[in-house]
Amino acid sequence: EVQLVESGGGLVQPGGSLRLSCAASGFTFSDHYMDWVRQAPGKGLEWVGRGRNKTKSYTAEYAASVKGRFTISRDDSKNSLYLQMNSLKTEDTAVYFCARGSIAAHPVEDYWGQGTLVTVSS
Amino acid sequence: DIQMTQSPSTLSASVGDRVTIACRASQSISSWLAWYQQKPGQAPKLLIYKASSLESGVPSRFSGSGSGTEFTLTITSLQPDDFAAYYCQQYDSYPLTFGGGTKVEIK
Numbered sequence: 001e002v003q004l005v006e007s008g009g010g011l012v013q014p015g016g017s018l019r020l021s022c023a024a025s026g027f028t029f030s031d032h033y034m035d036w037v038r039q040a041p042g043k044g045l046e047w048v049g050r051g052r053n054k055t056k057s058y059t060a061e062y063a064a065s066v067k068g069r070f071t072i073s074r075d076d077s078k079n080s081l082y083l084q085m086n087s088l089k090t091e092d093t094a095v096y097f098c099a100r101g102s103i104a105a106h107p108v109e110d111y112w113g114q115g116t117l118v119t120v121s122s
Numbered sequence: 123d124i125q126m127t128q129s130p131s132t133l134s135a136s137v138g139d140r141v142t143i144a145c146r147a148s149q150s151i152s153s154w155l156a157w158y159q160q161k162p163g164q165a166p167k168l169l170i171y172k173a174s175s176l177e178s179g180v181p182s183r184f185s186g187s188g189s190g191t192e193f194t195l196t197i198t199s200l201q202p203d204d205f206a207a208y209y210c211q212q213y214d215s216y217p218l219t220f221g222g223g224t225k226v227e228i229k
Contacts, residue, residue: 035218037166045158045166045209047218061216064123097165106213108156110177112165 002026002111004098009116016088016120022081022098022113030054030076033101035109036083038094038118046094050101051081066092088120124148124212128221134229141197143224145210150190154214157186157195161206169208170195200226 008020022034033056036048049062051072060072071084081098095115101107125148135141145155153173158166168177170186173193183198197204205228210221 044223045160045211045220047211047220050216050218063217102171106154106172108168108171108213109158109166109211110168110171112167114165 002100004100004111004113006096006098006113006116009096009118011119011121012088013122014088014090014120017084017086018088018118020083020085020096020098020116020118022083024079024081024098024100027100029074029079031103033107034072034074034081035099035101036070036072036081037097037099037109037112038092039097039115040091040094043094048083048096085118088118090120092118093120094118123217124151124215124219126210126212126219126221128208128210128224130224131222132225132227134227135200136229137200137202139200139229141200141204141226143195143208143210143226145188145193145195145221147191147193147212151212151214153189154212155186155188155193156211156213157184158209158211159204159206160209166209197226 003025005023035050051060069087073082097115098113099109100111102110127146129144155173157170160166174186185196208224
């Protein structure tokens with residue numbers, strides 16, 4: 001059974017940093033691209049970014065709203081995905097989901113974790 | 123960036139109704155469109171990918187159609203478990219983008 005479990009959320013002050021983790025199980029993690037998607041309270045879904053696999057040199061893509069502040073990384077030996085968030089703003093307050101990309105030329109997010117809440121507030 | 127526009131934003135319907143949700147892309151995305159269902163406090167669930175392919179385990183009352191810029195999610199015979207929010211997403215090009223969502227409410 002595919003499982004994705006996010007952790008690391010919490011309360012942080014504006015300008016601060018936080019690192020989210022996503023522990024994966026039930027599939028060959030190293031084969032898949034992995035995404036982060038967020039949802040502000042009462043709002044819709046916003047794609048944050050994608051971390052590619054080793055075959056694609058672990059490169060990443062980001063939404064413009066987080067580019068230069070957030071970094072996606074992964075440790076295939078630990079079946080884990082990370083999101084390093086720096087220079088946090090109040091508008092980064094959201095539930096952050098990790099999602100698995102399907103094995104395809106155009107990966108779709110086929111499994112999602114339950115999310116972890118990040119609150120940016122003074 | 124490709125903008126995704128969903129309509130309506132809210133839809134009131136009864137059990138047994140046929141429901142249609144529209145999604146429009148600001149430029150052609152071929153068939154690289156997904157539909158997700160999200161219930162309060164839960165993660166999104168993939169329903170449809172590549173515009174019309176039903177994800178494994180999803181009931182056949184859900185179907186998707188369209189290509190290019192115009193897409194539709196249809197639920198035939200709405201069930202109590204279907205009252206939720208629905209989002210379209212384009213995955214043709216980066217950044218991936220979602221529609222604003224459609225909340226299906228009980229009439």
